[in-house]
Amino acid sequence: MANPMYRQIAEDLREQIESGALKPGQQLWTELELRERYGASRTTVRDAIRWLTTLGLVETKPGQGTFVAQKIHPYVTTLTTSDPTGAGEQVAMYGEVDSYDYDAEGHERVPFNTEPQVEIRKAYGDVAAFLRLTEGSQVISRHQKRYIDATPWSLQTSFYPRGFAAQGADRLSDAGDIADGTIRYLFETLGLRQVGYRDWITVRAPDGTEAMFFNLPQDGRVGVFQVYRTAFDQTGTPMRLTMTVLPTDRNEFIVNVGEVPEISP
Amino acid sequence: MANPMYRQIAEDLREQIESGALKPGQQLWTELELRERYGASRTTVRDAIRWLTTLGLVETKPGQGTFVAQKIHPYVTTLTTSDPTGAGEQVAMYGEVDSYDYDAEGHERVPFNTEPQVEIRKAYGDVAAFLRLTEGSQVISRHQKRYIDATPWSLQTSFYPRGFAAQGADRLSDAGDIADGTIRYLFETLGLRQVGYRDWITVRAPDGTEAMFFNLPQDGRVGVFQVYRTAFDQTGTPMRLTMTVLPTDRNEFIVNVGEVPEISP
DNA sequence: GGGTATTTGTCCGTATGTATT
DNA sequence: AAATACATACGGACAAATACC
Numbered sequence A, B: 001m002a003n004p005m006y007r008q009i010a011e012d013l014r015e016q017i018e019s020g021a022l023k024p025g026q027q028l029w030t031e032l033e034l035r036e037r038y039g040a041s042r043t044t045v046r047d048a049i050r051w052l053t054t055l056g057l058v059e060t061k062p063g064q065g066t067f068v069a070q071k072i073h074p075y076v077t078t079l080t081t082s083d084p085t086g087a088g089e090q091v092a093m094y095g096e097v098d099s100y101d102y103d104a105e106g107h108e109r110v111p112f113n114t115e116p117q118v119e120i121r122k123a124y125g126d127v128a129a130f131l132r133l134t135e136g137s138q139v140i141s142r143h144q145k146r147y148i149d150a151t152p153w154s155l156q157t158s159f160y161p162r163g164f165a166a167q168g169a170d171r172l173s174d175a176g177d178i179a180d181g182t183i184r185y186l187f188e189t190l191g192l193r194q195v196g197y198r199d200w201i202t203v204r205a206p207d208g209t210e211a212m213f214f215n216l217p218q219d220g221r222v223g224v225f226q227v228y229r230t231a232f233d234q235t236g237t238p239m240r241l242t243m244t245v246l247p248t249d250r251n252e253f254i255v256n257v258g259e260v261p262e263i264s265p
Numbered sequence C: 001g002g003g004t005a006t007t008t009g010t011c012c013g014t015a016t017g018t019a020t021t
Numbered sequence D: 001a002a003a004t005a006c007a008t009a010c011g012g013a014c015a016a017a018t019a020c021c
Helices: A005-019 A031-038 A042-054 A125-131 A182-190 A208-214 B005-018 B031-038 B042-054 B125-131 B182-190 B208-214
Strands: A058-061 A065-068 A075-078 A111-113 A117-122 A138-148 A151-161 A194-204 A224-233 A238-247 A251-258 B058-061 B065-068 B075-078 B111-113 B117-122 B138-148 B151-161 B194-204 B224-233 B238-247 B251-258
Touching (some): A005 A031, A031 A042, A125 A224, A151 A208, A182 A238, B005 B042, B125 B151, B182 B194
Parallel strands (some): A075 A251
Antiparallel strands (some): A058 A065, A111 A138, A117 A138, A138 A151, A194 A224, A194 B251, A224 A238, A251 B194, B058 B065, B111 B138, B138 B151, B194 B224, B224 B238
């Protein structure tokens, strides 16, 4: 059995999809039709469809059928800025929609952030390590959900040492937006100046909550980026950790180093 | 049927894995054992195992059994450098093994690159667009495979406009390494000075060749990073495009902006 | 709203092939 | 060569989701 039958069926369907004979969004044959078409059992045609599903080429909808997967117009985030001090943080930190970013119909894409959800928590593992705090230290966490054109785009949580609030930056632990951005706020209240940041990018399977929010399949076949951004103050001490989770199927990143020209539309 | 039986079985096994009761590399129960354990049919326990497989928690080996997945010690690539001119390119371009990068036993990890495989090709699609060439222009492609400690780590292809060879940089189209790095070579022969670069990072499913090389499952459940690095010369013109493909299960990226302290081991 | 047809999801049983020990 | 374990393939039955009348 050089090539199993379900793989041959999958290959045949794949070619039709990639050649364009079957267009995105279009309904595929039903399992019954495929069974007759290829003279195979239902198990076998279902294995073929599952193969294509894991590859991300088709998706199945109970009660409706199997459809050729739609390509999602990706959202591009630039991780580098010309202004590492974050003075323009409000728009720079995953907030920017570049002027050339339009959807298929030419509408500008509009982002929307929920109000920050604030908690006092204890820092363990990665959070403690990145902020250089001892395990179990208290931190302020500010969590936001982000949408673009009403589709869920990212989950973001920022962590600050608990002491910041006691030292004068008390609005950190209040719910609600800090209008001019937290970086400016920390400079005005504590004299902390952000001089740079480090991003650490990984990919992993989404957990249940993330899969639910992003509308991803519960099995892990669509991964998520996990970006930890550690911001440093003028003494080289971590002043903030931001963890952002974004689905890999709708996000891309840009990194600019040195002198680079603008991106042409 | 609030939760299907195969999901309940999967959850039960998952908890045992994540709690540490089942350790990485350890063999799980066989299908027959699981069938008796949970009083389910073979199909159902296989569905449970398939669920865990897609999540990346276990892997199956025909004739042997099912095993808890090993975590791969990730290799970290820093995308930003303090030297955008690429003078130290030889080690900076995905070539660097940082001094703190050791494996579990404390051995330094040693990278190995194959000799470049050189071809003259026509540029289409992304390659043409990034290099700002018209579709069908000729380009020199230099392809390398990269290993770290004998495990396949990345596939890398660099593209240069064909004209570079004719204008004096003729060794570009020769097979074999260019000892001091291509960036320095292009400066010495054509006076092209690299002033910066832009990385564009995406994630997608591997194709058949990539899955084979990286030893990834043929279905797309483990994705690959695809990093396009466009290098620009002093006139803002693209002088090189490097496409690197790396499995997401063993690679991470770092981006430094502004003043950031060294990473502590 | 209810009922029916359609389609995928879950689950069972069985048999045979293939890889490994 | 034999035993073991996963992979492929067939068959059937009922459940759940959706669309349509």
